[in-house]
Each structure stands twice: as C-alpha cells, then as structure tokens.
Amino acid sequence: MKEQIQQLLEQTVSRLKDQAIIPSDAAPRVQVDRTKDKSHGDLATNLAMMLAKPAKKNPRELAGLIIDNLPASELVAKTEIAGPGFINFFLDSRWLAKQIEAMADDSRANVAPAAQPQTIITDYSAPNVAKEMAVHHIRSTVIGDAVTRTLEFMGHKVIRANHIGDWGTQFGMLIAYLEKMENESAADMDLSDLEAFYREAKKCYDEDEAFAERARNYVVKLQGGDEYCNRMWRKLVDITMAQNQAIYDRLGVSLNNDHIAGESLYNDLLPEVVSDLTQQGLAVEDAGATVVFLDEFKGKDGNAMGVIIRKRDGGFLYTTTDIAAAKYRVDNYAADRILYFIDSRQAQHLQQAWLIARKAGYLTDATTTEHCAFGMMLGKDGKPFKTRSGGTVKLSELLEEAHSRAVKLIGEKNPDLQGEALEKIAHTVAMAAVKYSDLNKNRTTDYVFDWDNMLTFEGNTAPYMLYAFSRIQSIFRKAGVTAEQLNGEIVLSHDKEEALANKLVQFNDAVNGVANKGMPHLMCTYLFELAGAFMSFYEACPINKDDVSAQDKASRLRLCAATANTLKVGLSLLGIDTLERM
Ligand code: ARG
Structure with missing residues (x-):
C-alpha cells in the first residue's frame, strides 16, 4: 500500500517535471509513511517540503500542485494538506475491503511477485565438517532460511549456498584418525559424537609424532588428488552432512545436501586467484607470504592492513576462499545479490574479501554483496550460550x-x-x-x-x-x-x-x-x-x-x-x- 502511493507520487513528479514546475534534474527520494493518528489519514508524505526549494515555491502551494497532478486511483478516497506542507492520504474503505477479500483465499495473500525477478545467492548455515553444529550455525540456518523462503516467494531465483567448512589442513589429521578408528574398531565405530571425534583426532596429532607425520602427509596427498585420501575425506563430509541433514529435516529447513557448495568447491580456483591478484599488482610477496595491502583498513601501526592470501608454506586462507567464491558466484550465476548470513564478528573478514574481489574486477556494480550479520546467542547469565560444564550446546x-x-x-x-x-x-x-x-x-x-x-x-x-x-x-x-x-x-x-x-x-x-x-x-x-x-x-x-x-x-x-x-x-x-x- 505504501508502495502504491509511492508509485503514484513518482508519476506525479514526472508530470510536474513535464510542466517545468520542478527542475528536470530533481531526483527526490519519495518517502511515504504511515500516520500515527487516524485523523491525519492513513499515509503521509513530505514530498512537497523536499521539493519546495528546487521548485522555488512555498511547500503548501507545491503540495496543492502535487495533489492536482496525482493520477486518479481507486485506493485514495481523499487527500489533504497538513501543517508546513505534508500531504495526507485517506484510503478508500471499499478499496480496502476488496483487497482483504482477495487476501482471504489466495496462496500469496494478495502479494504481487517482484516486477523484476533477480538471481540471488543466499549463503547460510555453513557448518564445519567433523564438528557439531554450534549455536551460531542455528542462527545462520534459521534466519537464512526465512529470508530465502521470502525471496523465493517474491519470485526471485534463489541459489542456496551451504558454504560448509570442508577443506583445510585439519583434514590430514581427521583422515589419519578415521583410518585409525577403522583399523582398530571397525565394528563398534561410533561417529555420532563429532565433537569427541575431533577432540580425539587433535589429541593424537599433538601427542603421537608418527600420527602427526602421517596426517601431514595426508594433507599433501589430499591436495594432490590422491584417491584414497579423497575417499576418506568424502566419508567425513558424508557422515557430518548426514547428521546435519537430520537436523535440517527436523527443523524443516529448506536446505538439503544438493545445496552444498562448501569451501572445497572453490579449492581449484585458489592458485589462479592468487596469481591473478599478483599479476594485477594487487598482491605482493611479503616475508614469503602473498599479501594484499588495503589502504581502506588500517593496521595497528597505522599503515595499510595486510591481508594474507597465501601463507609462507603455500597454504591458502579462509579469505582466499571467499574471494574465489565471490568470483565463482558471479561467473556461474551472474548473481544480482549475494546475501551472507554470518556472525557479525566476521564483518571485517567479509569486507576485506569483497573489497579485494571488487578491486580485482571479480565483483562489479552489477552484484551487491550484503552481510546479513547477527549477534550472539547468550545464556541467561549474559555470557555466550554454553552447557553447564562450559561446552558447546549441541x-x-x-x-x-x-x-x-x-x-x-x-x-x-x-x-x-x-x-x-x-x-x-x-x-x-x-x-x-x-x-x-x-x-x-x-x-x-x-x-x-x-x-x-x-x-x-x-x-x-x-x-x-x-x-x-x-x-x-x-x-x-x-x-x-x-x-x-x-x-x-x-x-x-x-x-x-x-x-x-x-x-x-x-x-x-x-x-x-x-x-x-x-x-x-x-x-x-x-x-x-x-x-x-x-x-x-x-x-x-x-x-x-x-x-x-x-x-x-x-x-x-x-x-x-x-x-x-x-x-x-x-x-x-x-x-x-x-x-x-x-
Ligand atoms: N564455516 C564458517 C563458520 O563456521 C561460516 C562460513 C560462512 N560463509 C562464508 N562464505 N564465509 O564460521
């Protein structure tokens, strides 16, 4: 209803331009607000006050001209000029009743789909492999899902991206531990407790040098495409995602395993991205690592902040993956909008990844990137939500x-x-x-x-x-x-x-x-x-x-x-x- 009045006013603005009542380069933001008090009608606008100066007219006089030029519409019963130059709109009660009649048995409750459907990627949920879904993942999952459903309802093409943490050096250790479990206790292997699995794997890694050696070797092999390591890696991903799927099903979240587009998907792009950024002069070698210095962010010393995109040991980072993901999403889907449902503490990470992607031309003005940030879930004591013993709440x-x-x-x-x-x-x-x-x-x-x-x-x-x-x-x-x-x-x-x-x-x-x-x-x-x-x-x-x-x-x-x-x-x-x- 606000929108309809807005449209009427926009048409009026162009009529006034045609008559040279207001200058042709005036581009007012047409604002329509609901009134607080019924005696002032249902909706009101301050348009006349905003345009008074460029039109060189008194606001009340201009309000009169706006009303004279308002296209006829069945939804407005009456208008009036109020105070310094507000225009109040009284809605027609028969029109209102007809709208409600149409809402009663319509699966869209009479909401029109978007006039210009867009392609929108929603990046949400994103749990990590071999880790239990944590509290921030439920926020991302539930909020992301609600927005995804709403965008789809509006007729947009929505691509769900579950950017799961399914890549990184920790997989050497996880594969080595899965192998150990399979060898020792194939029969009663219980992977339902992923937290424990991860913890035990880490313990072996820290305490057993031979294990650690094997783990490091597996990282290299996995990255080199080794068949055995890839099979073990897949098992870990599948076990985790089967558990997460049970949660998605229970919650009735519209994500499923077909929508996985985790970190590993972008892995092959990372060397390319780094060399491209280097060639473009955006990234430089710094103490063996590859770094992008951003003037837009100041480090502790007051100088441009350096964002590492490749470590000295050749490993890539979370940021590198998000730069590549942005590129991939534009290249493959020509997305108009990408919405990231992520903890607000990752704000800087995202700002940096997008800024680099924009400088490199991977992201252009055709795509907006939006951080749909959320705060923390706290316990009654005001501290981060934890179990009584201080662990993560499963x-x-x-x-x-x-x-x-x-x-x-x-x-x-x-x-x-x-x-x-x-x-x-x-x-x-x-x-x-x-x-x-x-x-x-x-x-x-x-x-x-x-x-x-x-x-x-x-x-x-x-x-x-x-x-x-x-x-x-x-x-x-x-x-x-x-x-x-x-x-x-x-x-x-x-x-x-x-x-x-x-x-x-x-x-x-x-x-x-x-x-x-x-x-x-x-x-x-x-x-x-x-x-x-x-x-x-x-x-x-x-x-x-x-x-x-x-x-x-x-x-x-x-x-x-x-x-x-x-x-x-x-x-x-x-x-x-x-x-x-x-
Ligand atoms: N896996 C990450 C975490 O658990 C969230 C990933 C969010 N998505 C992204 N494109 N960075 O915190």
Whole structure:
C-alpha cells in the first residue's frame, strides 16, 4: 500500500517535471509513511517540503500542485494538506475491503511477485565438517532460511549456498584418525559424537609424532588428488552432512545436501586467484607470504592492513576462499545479490574479501554483496550460550529439549491429548518456538536464549502466534463453514474491523521489508501486531452469537479468513507450520 502511493507520487513528479514546475534534474527520494493518528489519514508524505526549494515555491502551494497532478486511483478516497506542507492520504474503505477479500483465499495473500525477478545467492548455515553444529550455525540456518523462503516467494531465483567448512589442513589429521578408528574398531565405530571425534583426532596429532607425520602427509596427498585420501575425506563430509541433514529435516529447513557448495568447491580456483591478484599488482610477496595491502583498513601501526592470501608454506586462507567464491558466484550465476548470513564478528573478514574481489574486477556494480550479520546467542547469565560444564550446546540436544518442553506445555493445556497426536503438535510447537525466538529479534544484536520466554502463550512468541491461528480455525468450526465457502462482501463498519483491515494490507510491506533488508523480525513484528488487531476485533465484533446479522457474520468471517490466511502465509515464510488445533 505504501508502495502504491509511492508509485503514484513518482508519476506525479514526472508530470510536474513535464510542466517545468520542478527542475528536470530533481531526483527526490519519495518517502511515504504511515500516520500515527487516524485523523491525519492513513499515509503521509513530505514530498512537497523536499521539493519546495528546487521548485522555488512555498511547500503548501507545491503540495496543492502535487495533489492536482496525482493520477486518479481507486485506493485514495481523499487527500489533504497538513501543517508546513505534508500531504495526507485517506484510503478508500471499499478499496480496502476488496483487497482483504482477495487476501482471504489466495496462496500469496494478495502479494504481487517482484516486477523484476533477480538471481540471488543466499549463503547460510555453513557448518564445519567433523564438528557439531554450534549455536551460531542455528542462527545462520534459521534466519537464512526465512529470508530465502521470502525471496523465493517474491519470485526471485534463489541459489542456496551451504558454504560448509570442508577443506583445510585439519583434514590430514581427521583422515589419519578415521583410518585409525577403522583399523582398530571397525565394528563398534561410533561417529555420532563429532565433537569427541575431533577432540580425539587433535589429541593424537599433538601427542603421537608418527600420527602427526602421517596426517601431514595426508594433507599433501589430499591436495594432490590422491584417491584414497579423497575417499576418506568424502566419508567425513558424508557422515557430518548426514547428521546435519537430520537436523535440517527436523527443523524443516529448506536446505538439503544438493545445496552444498562448501569451501572445497572453490579449492581449484585458489592458485589462479592468487596469481591473478599478483599479476594485477594487487598482491605482493611479503616475508614469503602473498599479501594484499588495503589502504581502506588500517593496521595497528597505522599503515595499510595486510591481508594474507597465501601463507609462507603455500597454504591458502579462509579469505582466499571467499574471494574465489565471490568470483565463482558471479561467473556461474551472474548473481544480482549475494546475501551472507554470518556472525557479525566476521564483518571485517567479509569486507576485506569483497573489497579485494571488487578491486580485482571479480565483483562489479552489477552484484551487491550484503552481510546479513547477527549477534550472539547468550545464556541467561549474559555470557555466550554454553552447557553447564562450559561446552558447546549441541543443536540436536537443544531441539530435543525444545521438544520435551513443548510436550509438557501442550499436554498441560490439553490433558486429553496423548500419544502420537500430542507428539505431532509438540513437534510443530517446538520447532516453531526455536525458530521464532531467534527470528523475532532484530538480528544485529545479541540475544538471551530463554526457554521460558519462548514457550509461553503470552507475548510475541511462537505459541501465541500458533494459538491465534488455531483460534480462528475454531471460529470456523463453530460457524459450521469453511473459509472457501464464504462469498459475502466485506463491510468495514466497526473501527476495529477497519483497524484489522488496515493491518492486513500491510502484509505486502512486511514481505518486501524482509526481502529487501534480510530482516525476518519485520515479519514477526507484523504478524504479532496482526494477531493483536485480530484479538481486539474479535472482542468487539462477535461472530457466532445469535444477534449478529447474517451479513455481518459473513463479512466478519471473511475477515477471519483473511487473517488466518495471512498468518499462515507469513509464518510459512518464516519456515513455521500452523496447526488447526492446539
Ligand atoms: N564455516 C564458517 C563458520 O563456521 C561460516 C562460513 C560462512 N560463509 C562464508 N562464505 N564465509 O564460521
């Protein structure tokens, strides 16, 4: 709705240019905001105030000219000039009602796909091989997935890149240890505890010189394409990713093993990239290593910071791989946008990798690179989220605990529910709670992970959102109709009905906000407000009561249907399933 008004104003600006009312080189950023107070209409713009100076006119006079030149549109019922030169827009209530009617049974909830579909790469999740998924990986996985779903919904071509840590010198040690395990205890080999596996491998490496020698030899062989080492390496990747896939499946994350594009994929490009950067004069030899000095970053001594892209021993670095990955992504997909869902502590790493890739011409203005950074997940004590003994919290264990807590919560609320029916509902609630409590906060800040806050029916939580949806389903069951059977017109006569309708049409803005900014909390905030608007509407406007006219009942049920559908579509974009009953 904001966008539609914006478009009308943009057309008006060109009309004013044609009439030389404003100079032809004026390029105002057309800003439309929702008003705080209904008496000022629904939306307002300060366009006249912004253009007053270049037009050499008084803002109120210019506002009048803007209104005179506004293309006719069925969505605007009335405009007015306010204060120093604001233009207020009052939306047409019949238009509003028609929008809501269209939202009720549309799988897109009446959101138009993007006019210009783009190719977008989303780099998210990215766990490391032979390591347990850690807390920052769940943030990346859940936030990246919600944005990926939203971009796809908007009609963009999205390529999921799971930039897993599947390459590096640690693989010599891991292969040597896998081999040792296979030789010693082939029968009862248990790799379910990857943390322990990694720890033991490291221990052998540190304590046993012969083992370390073998490990170093395997690194060289692996890099040289040796068949045995590659087979062992593949095994490690497969074992890890099978475990991660079980987590993805449980979470209902739309990533699967087909989407792996890990560090090893770019490995063959690394020597080329380094020699190219050297030839271009961007990289220089420095104490045996190959380094790119960046004036844009200052080192401790105040001089240009050196970014190593090849170590003295010939090894490449995390940064080198990200430079190569950027090149690969542009060369193979001509991506318009690349979104990186990575911990905010890697900001400098990304800035440097992209800057080098831009200087080298691998990245051009045709591609934007965006760091969708997120803060840390903290425990209740405000310190990084850890187990009681200080270890990393295994994601699988976290999901297990969410599940048993959800069983308890739902079981207490519905003593009749048992067995598989309870398990199923608890599963949906648990996964929703884990995701929603991560998604509903502005991702850029750290947040405190708190079981009690995420599994309560009060506030901006998953249980509350799911409950709001299931409550509407029960209204339909009581009314004895389904949403599909409704056809009466929506009439917005009560101010709570109008408030709900106004909230409903903002869904489009929420979807676009997530797609453009990579910020899923915008959707959570919106859905929470929508559920709130619904609750107030339902309190004020009864449906299944005898004294409600048939016409009011039909109209209100259709508002219910639009709300339920919007909640469902919105939650699905966050990767959250709804429940008919709970
Ligand atoms: N594997 C890395 C980690 O665990 C994250 C990789 C993120 N993606 C990237 N293109 N660097 O921290």
